[in-house]
Every structure is written in C-alpha cells, then in structure tokens.
Amino acid sequence: MTSWRTKLLPPLLAIVFAVLLSAIALIISGADPLEAYGTMIGQMFKGSTAVDTANLATVYYLSGLAVAIGFQMNLFNIGVEGQYRFAAVVAAIAGGALQLPPVIHTLVILIVAVVAGAAYAAIPAILKVTRGVSEVIATIMLNSIVGGIIAFLINADQFGVQRGNNIGTREIASSGRIPGIPLGSGTLFGFVVIAALVGGAYWFMLNRTRFGFELKASGESTTAAAAGGVSAKKMTLIAMLLSGGVAGLVAMPELLGRDYTYGITSTQMYGFTGIAVALLGRNHPGGIALGALLWAFLDTSAVSLEQINVSKEIATIMQGIIVLSVVVAYEVVRRADLAAEQRRVGRALSGKSASVAGGGAV
Amino acid sequence: MAVTDFSRPDAGSPGAMPVHRKRSKIPGWLRGVIWAVIAIAVVSTASYSTGVSALTSSNTASTALRLALPILLCALGGLWAERAGVVNIGLEGMMILGTWGAAWGSYYGGAWVGLVAALVFGALGGLLHAVATVTFNVNHIVSGVAINLLGLGVTKYLANLIFEPLSGNPRQSPVVPKFDTYSASGLSDWLGDLEKEQRVGISDVAGILRGLVTEVAPLTMIAIILVPVSFWVLWRTRFGLRLRSCGENPVAAESLGVNVYRHKYIAMLISGALAGMGGASLVLLRGGADYLENQTNGRGYIGLAAMIFGNWRPGGLLGGAALFGYADGLQLAGGGEAVLALLYGAVILLAVIVVVQLFRKQWIAAGLGVVGAGVLYLIYWSNDTLPSDLIPYTAHFVTLIVLAVASQRLRPPKADGQPYRRGED
Numbered sequence: 001m002t003s004w005r006t007k008l009l010p011p012l013l014a015i016v017f018a019v020l021l022s023a024i025a026l027i028i029s030g031a032d033p034l035e036a037y038g039t040m041i042g043q044m045f046k047g048s049t050a051v052d053t054a055n056l057a058t059v060y061y062l063s064g065l066a067v068a069i070g071f072q073m074n075l076f077n078i079g080v081e082g083q084y085r086f087a088a089v090v091a092a093i094a095g096g097a098l099q100l101p102p103v104i105h106t107l108v109i110l111i112v113a114v115v116a117g118a119a120y121a122a123i124p125a126i127l128k129v130t131r132g133v134s135e136v137i138a139t140i141m142l143n144s145i146v147g148g149i150i151a152f153l154i155n156a157d158q159f160g161v162q163r164g165n166n167i168g169t170r171e172i173a174s175s176g177r178i179p180g181i182p183l184g185s186g187t188l189f190g191f192v193v194i195a196a197l198v199g200g201a202y203w204f205m206l207n208r209t210r211f212g213f214e215l216k217a218s219g220e221s222t223t224a225a226a227a228g229g230v231s232a233k234k235m236t237l238i239a240m241l242l243s244g245g246v247a248g249l250v251a252m253p254e255l256l257g258r259d260y261t262y263g264i265t266s267t268q269m270y271g272f273t274g275i276a277v278a279l280l281g282r283n284h285p286g287g288i289a290l291g292a293l294l295w296a297f298l299d300t301s302a303v304s305l306e307q308i309n310v311s312k313e314i315a316t317i318m319q320g321i322i323v324l325s326v327v328v329a330y331e332v333v334r335r336a337d338l339a340a341e342q343r344r345v346g347r348a349l350s351g352k353s354a355s356v357a358g359g360g361a362v
Numbered sequence: 363m364a365v366t367d368f369s370r371p372d373a374g375s376p377g378a379m380p381v382h383r384k385r386s387k388i389p390g391w392l393r394g395v396i397w398a399v400i401a402i403a404v405v406s407t408a409s410y411s412t413g414v415s416a417l418t419s420s421n422t423a424s425t426a427l428r429l430a431l432p433i434l435l436c437a438l439g440g441l442w443a444e445r446a447g448v449v450n451i452g453l454e455g456m457m458i459l460g461t462w463g464a465a466w467g468s469y470y471g472g473a474w475v476g477l478v479a480a481l482v483f484g485a486l487g488g489l490l491h492a493v494a495t496v497t498f499n500v501n502h503i504v505s506g507v508a509i510n511l512l513g514l515g516v517t518k519y520l521a522n523l524i525f526e527p528l529s530g531n532p533r534q535s536p537v538v539p540k541f542d543t544y545s546a547s548g549l550s551d552w553l554g555d556l557e558k559e560q561r562v563g564i565s566d567v568a569g570i571l572r573g574l575v576t577e578v579a580p581l582t583m584i585a586i587i588l589v590p591v592s593f594w595v596l597w598r599t600r601f602g603l604r605l606r607s608c609g610e611n612p613v614a615a616e617s618l619g620v621n622v623y624r625h626k627y628i629a630m631l632i633s634g635a636l637a638g639m640g641g642a643s644l645v646l647l648r649g650g651a652d653y654l655e656n657q658t659n660g661r662g663y664i665g666l667a668a669m670i671f672g673n674w675r676p677g678g679l680l681g682g683a684a685l686f687g688y689a690d691g692l693q694l695a696g697g698g699e700a701v702l703a704l705l706y707g708a709v710i711l712l713a714v715i716v717v718v719q720l721f722r723k724q725w726i727a728a729g730l731g732v733v734g735a736g737v738l739y740l741i742y743w744s745n746d747t748l749p750s751d752l753i754p755y756t757a758h759f760v761t762l763i764v765l766a767v768a769s770q771r772l773r774p775p776k777a778d779g780q781p782y783r784r785g786e787d
Contacts, residue, residue: 127762127766131765133766134765136451136503137663137670137761138762140660141663141664141667141758141759141761141762143660144659145752148751149752152752155751276507276508276511311519313515313519313522314519316511317512320514320515323507323511324500324505324512327500327501328498328500
C-alpha cells in the first residue's frame, strides 16, 4: 500500500472537485471561472495579501489544533468557537487592567487566555462525564451564549470603554504586546513562532509521550483502552480541557499583535474554520498548517472577486464543498486501497479462497 | 414477516424494559396531559405570586407558539433521521436553505408555493447528507457541519444573486406574502374576557389557550398535526417499523429483507424537508421577518436538543419544543422581569420534584434539588431584573440546564450514527 497516495491524493482530489463545481456555479451565474480564479491568484502578489494570508493562517492553525486534540479522543469540540471568544474577552480585560514588566505581562495574558479557554471547555466536559450530555449540543449552546457574555462584559457598566462608535475592552499597554516581523508591505504576527511551537508540542505529545498514546488509544476504542487501565472519562475530561486551552490562544495573535482590544466587532467564526482545517489536515500538525494556509488564501483573496462583480460568497461555497469532498475522498481512496489489498491477497491464495477474500461477506 | 408482534410498543416507554413495566401503565397521551397541567399550574402560581402577568398572557402564548414552530419542525426532522440511524446535525443548514426557498417561492408564487420551495430546498440538503453518510459512510457529524457551512454559503450566494436586485440588500429579501391567519373567533373573544378578569388560575389558562387559538396560520396547524402523523407512520405502519429497524440494528433489518439504504434515503429526504419547513415557518408567518441572513440563529441545534430532551419520541419532542419556544417567547414578550419570574417558577417546580424524590427515597437527587432551588431563589431574591445582554439567550440556558438535569434515562436508537455498509458487519 502506498501511503503517500492515501495521504495526499484525497485532499488534492477534493480541491480539484471543489474548483470544478464552483466553476459550474460561476458559469451559471454568468461569470468567467478562469477570470475569477486568475483574479484570486493574482491578488496573492498584490500589497500585503501574502502576509495577511500568513497571519490569518496562524489563527486558523491554532483553531485547527484545538479541534484536532478533541478529534484524537473521538470528541467533537464544536465549542472552540465559544472557548476562544470567551478566552479572548477575559484575557483582553485582564491584559488591559494589569501593569507589568514587558515579557511577564505577555505571559500572564497568555496564561489567562489558556485558563479561560479551558474553563469554558470544562462546562461541556463535566456535563458529558457526569451527566452524559452530548458535547455537541452543549458546546453549540455555549457558543451562542458567549455572545451574550461578551456583550455583558464589555458593556460600559462593566469593563468596556467607548471609542467612537465601537465599544471594547481597555487597550493593552505596549508591555503586553507581541512585536511583529516587518515583511514587505505588511507585518507578520510575532505569534507565528508561538503557533509553530504549539504545533510541535502537539506532535510531540501525541507521538512521543505515554499520555498521547493513551489519548489515541481511548479515541480508537474506549473499551480496549479501559482494559489497558485507561479511564475514558478521565481522558475525555483532559482532552476537552487541553482542546479548550489551545482554543484560548486562537484570538491572541490578533489581540496582542494588531488590535490590543477586544470588542463586539472582533471577528468571529474562527472556531468553525478550525473544524474544517483539522479535517483537511487529518489531525496532523503539518497537514493542519497546509489546510490553514489554503483556507486563509481563499478568505483573503475572495475579496478581490468584488472587482470583477463576482459575489465573494463563492469562496464560502468552495470551502463547504472542500470539507465534504475531502472526507468523501478519504473514504473512496480507503475503499480502493482495501479492494486492491483484497485482490492482492486473493491472487496470492488459491482461486477458491480468493472469491471469499475478494468479495468479503456474501 | 412477523411485523405485527413488534409494531405495538407501549406508548409510554419505548425500551419496554422490564424495570419500567410498572410505570408504563400510564398511557403516553395521559402523561403528556399530566405534564401540561403541572406546567400550567407552576407557571400560573409563579405569575400569581410574582405579579408578572406576562408569564401567562395570550401575547406570550402566541409568540411562544410562533417561536416553537421552527424548533418543533427541526426536532421532527431530527426524529426521522435519527430513527433511521443518521445523526443529523445539518438541520441548521437545511433550515437556512428552507428560509431562502420560502422567501423565493413566496415572492414569485405566494405563501403556498413558498412552502413547497422550502420543502424542496430542505430535502435537497437532506439528500446531500444521505449521499455523504449513507453511500460514502462519512462521519455523520462531519457531514452535518459541512452542510451547515454549505447551506450558509449557498443561501448567501443566491441571496446576493437574486434578492439584491429586488431589495437592494444582499442580506435580506424583499417583503414576501405571508400565510393568512384564522381565529376561532367566538372562543377567542370569550377567552379574552376571561383573561381580562384576572382571576387566579382561570385567567392564566384562558390567556394561554387564547394565544393558541387566535390568528393561527395553516402552516402552524400542519406542523402540529405532523406530530401525531409522525408517530402513526413511525410506530403504527410496516414502513415505520422497517425504518426504525434501520436505526436500531441495520444488519438484522437487512437479513430480514429490508432495503436499509432506501429507507435511510427516504428518512433523510423527509428529515430535510421538515427542516426546510422549519425555515419556512420563520419566513412565512405573520410577525416573523422576511428572509434575513442568520435569522435561524442556531434554532436547528435547539431543535436537535428538543428531540434529545424528548427521548427520540414525538410526544416528548413536542414538550421540548414547547419548553424552548416558551422560554424564547417569554423573553421576547416580557423581557428580563418575566425571565426572572420564570426562575421563580423553576424554584416551585424544583420543590415539587424534591418532594417526589423524597417520597421515592432518592436522597441525593432530593439534596441536589434543594441546593439548586436555593441558588435560583437567591438569584430571584437579590435581583430586580437580569442583565439585558443575556436575556436573548434564555432558550439556550434553558436547553443546557434541562439537558443537564434530564438526560439520564434517555435511550437513543441503538445504531444511531453508526456507519453501515451492505454486506459488512
């Protein structure tokens, strides 16, 4: 079995399929697909688009990692969306209120963010472990509720500061910020380094530690893991908290590298993007990075479509098609490999047993 | 086939486990009536002792009915899908498709055409989910999330393309025709007089009933009739038994000659159409908006929660939808003061539960109930109103709390969400 084929072919197939299908949508709506795609790619080399893409990809990467940790334990943490927004507003409030020396200030903000993200993830985790509430439903409810919590916290009566028409948290002093790296006409987030470190830690944890092994084992089969002395409940709890902790970092690149304040208008939906990115990257830290870059590219370059009178929502449609077709493609390739394997076994054995091996159960 | 032996489960307890034998003597409909009476008693007591009449006003009841509809229809959609063994978290996306279809059809052909368009658009979403999960064995939740993404993207794109030239706003459709409404006029007036008299108990019941019989649209009636229809089809027909057997044990069903793929496909088409109808109920009812971006606001998920709360049963999910619709309608019609009064009602309900648990000698449950009631009463006692930023999320809070309290004795279909391929065990 060629492993590169099972790993690389499905995402490529999915992207090609998505490009073709969106081309049909473009033709139906009366636009020239080639021109549209050309504009999107051309946009990459204009102004600071490339750096913007890398910055956005950093955010998506962290979000994808957070989701992937849950996936390893067979947990579906849709709640990354709520967790990162909760963590962002809490960290922004704490960062704005504190006066500390440079590096320590940043570290404190990051720790607050991680703890807040984990705390918000603890609610569905505890409900699941003690009450058997589906984490999917619980996290979805918490995702909605976080909007109310943010509105409540950054109200002028609580911690908010009015700036023009916008209301947000108090600005974080320069001692808490993370300096960027000037690159061309833009500035790359300094947080890129931290995101890469988190990715490395994720890989190390999964592949080189006992905990990572136990996590993957109980994700594969809770009963088998329980036989090996691993408590599924404990693993669920830890995986959810870790996932929430990483989710807490998602908003930090923008908060500490560009905005310095968190408000009503701060961008949402990074958590849902993380799900797509994690699926695309098959939970592998390298794959997630590629997925994040692709997603960020689609988002940043879609804006250029407005110049040629094409609705930029075509990028959203492409993203939806990619998610769905990538999982279908993995399944198709897996089945093809399985069938090839069975044929090989069948050829190696005598003709009689081959028919059983080739056809599976009758 | 020995169908008839299995086609009559006890209406009260689906599992028919020996432990529940004693309890299942109460028929399902009677249990529903008992719960309704308890709920109205609690709410009217709370309304009387807090002096907040919004808790039982006809305005709250009719708003609640309008807001419960999308949740009810999504819950029914979830029921059909999950009884056939497909977890349908894509209800939200199918509902969004339904809202667009309803606005588009209604603009060009009137409300009934809008309803049909919504059904078709929702069913298309269901078909996509079926192709992914049944044919390609994609993880059901992954596929559902993708459909939610896709539903949002496609409707935004279509709204841009078709509604923007008409309304000048890509996020909104032009004003569309809505369903006419009908009232049981004599009954409605009589109940209105009773409500105005402000008599304890009677006026509360009258207010709630009046809200339910005044200005009701055909879509509302159809939706409510669909609950017993779904029960009848799923539990009283041969087709329904086969469909449910696909959700319980597809391999066994296959061995008895049931075409599992076909039943799952049919179930998903119906499920998607119901979710699309839920979208239509947001657009085509008076008092609701026309097509608006993000107008579903997570209702598909709340519908799924209502179905889980209802233990994958039509009667139960009706109760769940009523609960969430009421919480939503109350905050819209009565604001923070009314929600606070609802807390008082929750305290009363908890007190009743504590007494029952003490009677059953469930000491721990009773103790937790006392603590919960104490905390709630403290919140009620120490606040005049709740933070206005959090009020719109009342239904979400209620969902979480209800699931946390109630989800222990639930029994989902056995093969729900499991991959199945013909010929593989």
